Amino acid sequence: MAVEKKFLKKALSDYNVKKFLFKELDRAGVSSIELQKTPIATRIAITVRRPGVVVGKRGKSIKDLCDALERDFKIENPQIEVIEVQNAALDPKMVAEKIGRRVETKPQFKPAIRIALREIMEAGAMGAEIRAAGKIVGKGGKAKVLTVRQGLLKKSGDSMKLVRVGTYIARMSAGAVGITVRIVPPGTVFHDTKVKKGKAAAIAAAEVAAAAVAEAVATVPPVEIPAAFVAEPVKEETAKPEKKKRVSKKKAETAAVEGAGEGAEDVLDAESGEENADEGK
Structure with missing residues (x-):
C-alpha cells in the first residue's frame, strides 16, 4: 500500500x-x-x-x-x-488553441474549423477530425456538436495510440465550448496495414536514393564554359530551285517548225555531198 x-x-x-x-x-x-x-x-x-x-x-x-x-x-x-x-499545423494542441482564440473574438465556428482542417491536410496529415461541442449557435440556443473530418482516422484498438489528440476550452459569452482535434501524422503505419517486406524495403531504398541524388545535384556548382570554346552555329546554305521559264503555245510551235526545217536542210546537204563524191569517182 x-x-x-x-x-x-x-x-x-x-x-x-x-x-x-x-x-x-x-x-x-x-x-x-x-x-x-x-x-x-x-x-x-x-x-x-x-x-x-x-x-x-x-x-x-x-x-x-x-x-x-x-x-x-x-x-x-x-x-x-x-x-x-516545428509545424504548428500538425500539432493538435496548437490547432485547437488557434480555433478557440479565433472563435472567442469572432464566434463563427464553421469557417474557423474548415480553414483549420484545410491547413492540416495541406501540411501532409493522413487524416484529421475537429469536434466542437457546446452552445455553438449563441445565447438561447441548445448545445450542439459540430464534427468535421477528412482522410484516414482510427477510432478503436491500439491504432488509437498513433493518433495525436489536443483539446482547448473556448470561453464564449453563451458558455464554454470544448474543441477536440485529432490528427494522424504523415508517414504513420498502422498495425493492421499489410505491407510486403520486400516492397517496403524497395520503397524506402528508392526514397533514400532520390533524396541523395537531389542533395548531390543541389550541391554541385554550375560550370561556366569560356567563350573561346563555344562554337558558333553554322548556317546551312540551301540551293535555290531554278525557275522554269514559261513559253507560250505559239512560240513553242514556231520553235518546232524551225527545228524541223533545219533538220531537212542538213539531210539535203548530206545527199548532195554523196552525189558529188560519186561523180568524182
Whole structure:
C-alpha cells in the first residue's frame, strides 16, 4: 500500500507542476510538457510555439520559473528545456488553441474549423477530425456538436495510440465550448496495414536514393564554359530551285517548225555531198 501511495503522490505532483506551467506560459502557446527526474536534477521539456516568451529578456522569465518550481513544488535543481514547435499545423494542441482564440473574438465556428482542417491536410496529415461541442449557435440556443473530418482516422484498438489528440476550452459569452482535434501524422503505419517486406524495403531504398541524388545535384556548382570554346552555329546554305521559264503555245510551235526545217536542210546537204563524191569517182 505504501508503494501505491508513493506512485499516486508522484503523479499528483507532476499534474500540479504541469497545471502551473500551462497557466504561467499561456501566452507562449504550450503544446506539451514532459517531466523526467534524475538523481542529479529534474529535467522539464516544454514544447511551445513562441520560445522567446518562455526564456524572457536575458533569461529572466525562465529563471523565475525555476525559482517558483523549487520554492512551491519542492523540485530540486529544475532544468527547463525549451523546444520550438516545428509545424504548428500538425500539432493538435496548437490547432485547437488557434480555433478557440479565433472563435472567442469572432464566434463563427464553421469557417474557423474548415480553414483549420484545410491547413492540416495541406501540411501532409493522413487524416484529421475537429469536434466542437457546446452552445455553438449563441445565447438561447441548445448545445450542439459540430464534427468535421477528412482522410484516414482510427477510432478503436491500439491504432488509437498513433493518433495525436489536443483539446482547448473556448470561453464564449453563451458558455464554454470544448474543441477536440485529432490528427494522424504523415508517414504513420498502422498495425493492421499489410505491407510486403520486400516492397517496403524497395520503397524506402528508392526514397533514400532520390533524396541523395537531389542533395548531390543541389550541391554541385554550375560550370561556366569560356567563350573561346563555344562554337558558333553554322548556317546551312540551301540551293535555290531554278525557275522554269514559261513559253507560250505559239512560240513553242514556231520553235518546232524551225527545228524541223533545219533538220531537212542538213539531210539535203548530206545527199548532195554523196552525189558529188560519186561523180568524182
